[in-house]
Amino acid sequence: MATALQYTPVTREEVRTDLGRFLTLFTELEDRDGVMPMFSAAIDAEWHRLLDDPDAYGRFCDRHTGGARIGHRPLTGQGTVEWVPAYQERYGTLPPAWFADAAGTVDAAAYGAYLRTGTVVTGWDCSPIEGGDDTDTDDDGAAPRPSVRR
Template sequence: MSIAIKSGVALEELGNFFEIAARRFDAGQAAPEMFSGAVDAAWHRLAEDPAAHDAFSVARTGRRLLHVEDPGEGVVSWVGAYEEAYGPLPEVWFTNADGTVNSSSLRGYWDSGEVRAEWNCSPVPGDGDLTPETIAP
């Protein structure tokens, strides 16, 4: 799979991640952990254009989400919610920003259904209530 294809998949998975984040925030749960280098790289590229980032976030979740540094490691807490909504995590979640798949982590997930990882960031709710109408140019 080419990096360009992975980038499109990563952006779609970022949208799924945002939806999981919104559900967690609505339920009073902690922010989900961003453990994928590939999906996080797509997030960073999107964040380079704040208007596009807001539009994407609002389209997927009905709200603005921001990117914050939040390092940690351990069991990724939101995998079950993802699987209920979208099925098993795709390979891109185990892919580094350079396109290299961490086969050991992917195999561990397939074997146990659990993801153990390190992460550097998470989403947080943005200020104010945005809707697609309020952010349109």
């Protein structure tokens, strides 16, 4: 009987790296209809921490978005996460942080299914929005658990 893969919890540094990549991709993708679902609870929780410190968030945006202030907005949805192929083309395979809860624990089954298929099908509850004045930090930072097409 095969045993399930176990992952060490992701670090804040890993999560911030991928938040930066996500926001960079948001500024570069033309064909996204203003929507780019954030499905990782770990990465979204770090995004909220940064948004709570406008100066730190401004410096983060300077490094990753060429100074564009990216807002945060509630957006509930479910389906295939369409930006994943663009991420893979630029950065490679999504790392485990994308499949971690707010505490950094990786959902090994969901990550393993993604590694087998290259596709993420899940729910989400927020998205970036152009313009840093439109940030919403009232939600709890928890995103729905990812699932992937098997």
